[in-house]
Amino acid sequence: xxxxxxxxxxxxxxxxxxxxxxxxxxxxxxxxxxxxxxxxxxxxxxxxxxxxxxxxxxxxxxxxxxxxxxxxxxxxxxxxxxxxxxxxxxxxxxxxxxxxxxxxxxxxxxxxxxxxxxxxxxxxxxxxxxxxxxxxxxxxxxxxxxxxxxxxxxxxxxxxxxxxxxxxxxxxxxxxxxxxxxxxxxxxxxxxxxxxxxxxxxxxxxxxxxxxxxxxxxxxxxxxxxxxxxxxxxxxxxxxxxxxxxxxxxxxxxxxxxxxxxxxxxxxxxxxxxxxxxxxxxxxxxxxxxxxxxxxxxxxxxxxxxxxxxxxxxxxxxxxxxxxxxxxxxxxxxxxxxxxxxxxxxxxxxxxxxxxxxxxxxxxxxxxxxxxxxxxxxxxxxxxxxxxxxxxxxxxxxxxxxxxxxxxxxxxxxxxxxxxxxxxxxxxxxxxxxxxxxxxxxxxxxxxxxxxxxxxxxxxxxxxxxxxxxxxxxxxxxxxxxxxxxxxxxxxxxxxxxxxxxxxxxxxxxxxxxxxxxxxxxxxxxxxxxxxxxxxxxxxxxxxxxxxxxxxxxxxxxxxxxxxxxxxxxxxxxxxxxx
Amino acid sequence: xxxxxxxxxxxxxxxxxxxxxxxxxxxxxxxxxxxxxxxxxxxxxxxxxxxxxxxxxxxxxxxxxxxxxxxxxxxxxxxxxxxxxxxxxxxxxxxxxxxxxxxxxxxxxxxxxxxxxxxxxxxxxxxxxxxxxxxxxxxxxxxxxxxxxxxxxxxxxxxxxxxxxxxxxxxxxxxxxxxxxxxxxxxxxxxxxxxxxxxxxxxxxxxxx
Numbered sequence: 001x002x003x004x005x006x007x008x009x010x011x012x013x014x015x016x017x018x019x020x021x022x023x024x025x026x027x028x029x030x031x032x033x034x035x036x037x038x039x040x041x042x043x044x045x046x047x048x049x050x051x052x053x054x055x056x057x058x059x060x061x062x063x064x065x066x067x068x069x070x071x072x073x074x075x076x077x078x079x080x081x082x083x084x085x086x087x088x089x090x091x092x093x094x095x096x097x098x099x100x101x102x103x104x105x106x107x108x109x110x111x112x113x114x115x116x117x118x119x120x121x122x123x124x125x126x127x128x129x130x131x132x133x134x135x136x137x138x139x140x141x142x143x144x145x146x147x148x149x150x151x152x153x154x155x156x157x158x159x160x161x162x163x164x165x166x167x168x169x170x171x172x173x174x175x176x177x178x179x180x181x182x183x184x185x186x187x188x189x190x191x192x193x194x195x196x197x198x199x200x201x202x203x204x205x206x207x208x209x210x211x212x213x214x215x216x217x218x219x220x221x222x223x224x225x226x227x228x229x230x231x232x233x234x235x236x237x238x239x240x241x242x243x244x245x246x247x248x249x250x251x252x253x254x255x256x257x258x259x260x261x262x263x264x265x266x267x268x269x270x271x272x273x274x275x276x277x278x279x280x281x282x283x284x285x286x287x288x289x290x291x292x293x294x295x296x297x298x299x300x301x302x303x304x305x306x307x308x309x310x311x312x313x314x315x316x317x318x319x320x321x322x323x324x325x326x327x328x329x330x331x332x333x334x335x336x337x338x339x340x341x342x343x344x345x346x347x348x349x350x351x352x353x354x355x356x357x358x359x360x361x362x363x364x365x366x367x368x369x370x371x372x373x374x375x376x377x378x379x380x381x382x383x384x385x386x387x388x389x390x391x392x393x394x395x396x397x398x399x400x401x402x403x404x405x406x407x408x409x410x411x412x413x414x415x416x417x418x419x420x421x422x423x424x425x426x427x428x429x430x431x432x433x434x435x436x437x438x439x440x441x442x443x444x445x446x447x448x449x450x451x452x453x454x455x456x457x458x459x460x461x462x463x464x465x466x467x468x469x470x471x472x473x474x475x476x477x478x479x480x481x482x483x484x485x486x487x488x489x490x491x492x493x494x495x496x497x498x499x500x501x502x503x504x505x506x507x508x509x510x511x512x513x514x515x516x517x518x519x520x521x522x523x524x525x526x527x528x529x530x531x532x533x534x535x536x537x538x539x540x541x542x543x544x545x546x547x548x549x550x551x552x553x554x555x556x557x558x559x560x561x562x563x564x565x566x567x568x569x570x571x572x573x574x575x576x577x578x579x
Numbered sequence: 580x581x582x583x584x585x586x587x588x589x590x591x592x593x594x595x596x597x598x599x600x601x602x603x604x605x606x607x608x609x610x611x612x613x614x615x616x617x618x619x620x621x622x623x624x625x626x627x628x629x630x631x632x633x634x635x636x637x638x639x640x641x642x643x644x645x646x647x648x649x650x651x652x653x654x655x656x657x658x659x660x661x662x663x664x665x666x667x668x669x670x671x672x673x674x675x676x677x678x679x680x681x682x683x684x685x686x687x688x689x690x691x692x693x694x695x696x697x698x699x700x701x702x703x704x705x706x707x708x709x710x711x712x713x714x715x716x717x718x719x720x721x722x723x724x725x726x727x728x729x730x731x732x733x734x735x736x737x738x739x740x741x742x743x744x745x746x747x748x749x750x751x752x753x754x755x756x757x758x759x760x761x762x763x764x765x766x767x768x769x770x771x772x773x774x775x776x777x778x779x780x781x782x783x784x785x786x787x788x
Contacts (some may be wrong), residue, residue, distance in 0.1 A: 025663065044640060044642060046642075297700055475634055481707070483635055484706050485706075487635065487706060488706040489709075491704070503582045
């Protein structure tokens with residue numbers, strides 16, 4: 001009995017140990033993985049798992065960045081004792097490269113917060129020093145854009161939404177700014193015919209000092225102002241997507257009476273939500289409307305023309321490849337893609353933020369999908385997941401995402417895999433396929449199904465003249481056109497290498513045919529007699545055989561009868577003669 | 580007049596679209612075995628066209644191979660065609676019997692099948708720039724087969740040109756009807772099956788409980 005109890009006790013302890021070990025190891029793996037499911041789309045637009053290219057680096061709340069200093073009377077950044085010490089409804093983030101500072105539109109707190117590159121508070125602006133309209137304080141600023149001029153002046157452009165104005169002001173110190181220009185609602189009929197309100201949200205300034213503003217419920221494009229604040233017109237409107245609904249309306253219009261026509265709404269394009277400008281001065285826009293396919297993301301030139309509006313551009317796809325609403329396990333809801341912000345980083349990568357799922361889609365400059373990361377969760381407790389992702393910004397290879405509901409700033413930094421991937425893509429896009437090869441190899445070592453890596457390695461092999469190898473790589477990533485090119489060279493090479501054999505074979509064939517025909521003419525070789533002109537006799541079935549036998553028997557019987565009759569007649573005749 | 584082997588008759592029909600099938604009819608020739616072989620080859624050609632065609636030319640979703648659509652595309656379509664044609668033409672004074680329709684239809688398919696095989700083979704040696712040759716081969720095969728099918732139907736039923744055309748259009752309509760009824764029947768049986776299965780589970784729970 002005792003031994004049995006002992007055994008049981010040992011068993012219990014052992015199982016407890018196993019459980020403990022497995023629990024801890026589970027916890028360890030849970031720590032090591034990212035808060036999101038990393039995936040990418042393959043050739044057939046199927047989502048396939050991929051390595052994580054970005055990992056959560058840190059999360060900054062108002063406390064982390066030192067917003068409490070604004071309340072501390074002894075601090076140089078003191079504003080007042082009841083200034084909020086947390087963010088509220090952040091709508092925009094902007095990174096200024098010269099100062100290496102982040103500017104955040106702390107919208108519901110009506111202020112612009114300025115952070116250094118370590119995400120520590122260095123300034124805060126709640127209003128301007130003087131104003132023609134008399135309104136000094138910001139009211140729900142939705143967007144901020146900063147330019148550092150050559151003389152060192154820090155110029156802020158602020159979309160002061162609820163005050164219906166765009167402000168251009170110079171930051172004189174950490175807390176005050178001097179008003180340079182105040183742009184109110186344009187009086188031009190061009191503007192007022194399109195919109196009754198003027199609620200500038202996102203602001204962008206090009207190198208010539210032109211100011212672009214995305215305004216709430218204005219679908220004619222962004223409002224464009226010159227450096228003096230004069231309204232110039234609208235810039236880069238989206239087109240109307242031709243849907244079944246639009247076609248139906250268009251047909252209905254033909255038959256409708258004037259009164260009916262009056263009550264019908266005209267088809268309006270969806271407005272774009274946000275934009276960014278790249279180093280070359282191209283402006284990229286993104287449209288937040290659910291599952292927008294028409295003009296979801298555009299690359300506009302100075303004239304407002306979408307340079308992706310061509311055959312190649314029509315193939316581009318941004319965001320999740322879904323139709324209608326699709327189930328998302330992370331939030332346990334159905335969602336439609338809503339591209340809320342776009343950012344072009346210093347290397348030309350296009351980062352697009354999806355509000356619905358909190359995912360960031362990273363594309364290279366030719367709009368090939370590089371990686372996807374980020375997620376959303378309804379409970380705001382997971383570090384690195386979002387609840388109301390409003391804007392993103394990139395700097396130092398990191399991506400900064402502001403959340404207007406969790407009220408924090410999340411920093412995603414590249415993993416080792418991600419840095420190899422980005423480096424490889426950059427070299428690949430420059431056409432330096434062979435230089436990119438070691439990086440692609442590193443990528444492929446970490447993610448064997450990465451089709452971009454296979455494409456890159458294939459192109460490198462093609463450049464080096466290893467056509468067979470290139471064909472294998474292209475086959476793996478299903479790059480049909482590239483495979484076709486490699487195959488063309490391979491075929492050419494094969495023909496060159498085996499030219500003598502091929503040539504000899506062809507010559508032999510021709511000579512052979514010639515000789516044989518000659519011999520045939522002379523009659524030395526007999527022409528093959530065409531076999532069986534007649535149908536070969538089928539094997540007769542039993543029935544047929546029986547039938548034939550019967551026929552034969554009948555025939556024989558008939559003949560015998562006839563013979564007998566003849567004989568009888570003869571006999572009769574003989575008898576007659578005898579008589 | 581003509582004395583051929585069964586295969587010789589096939590060759591005669593394919594290369595003499597105008598009188599071939601008429602001769603076939605008057606000589607009471609045509610082999611069911613060969614016809615069935617052709618249908619099987621048709622199926623194989625459909626599979627080859629999906630699986631073995633040159634990589635650059637293959638637009639199919641090759642991740643998954645599902646044979647059912649290919650069976651439908653070859654066997655089901657062929658036999659539906661035969662049955663639909665027989666049903667329509669029996670009502671329209673056609674002289675063809677089911678077996679003759681089957682044999683003639685199969686013989687008429689030969690150029691198309693051959694073109695499928697040929698394009699599968701040469702697509703493995705060709706690049707996309709030369710795709711026009713592939714298109715030419717398959718279009719030639721298809722056109723030839725259409726002409727043959729028309730002549731075959733004309734001969735087997737002893738129709739005029741116009742009547743053949745009308746009967747082919749009606750046959751296509753009848754094919755749609757047959758396939759529609761088949762699908763309806765299948766879903767019906769599915770529901771019957773589900774009903775009996777739920778009955779069975781219900782009873783088995785009660786017995787156990």
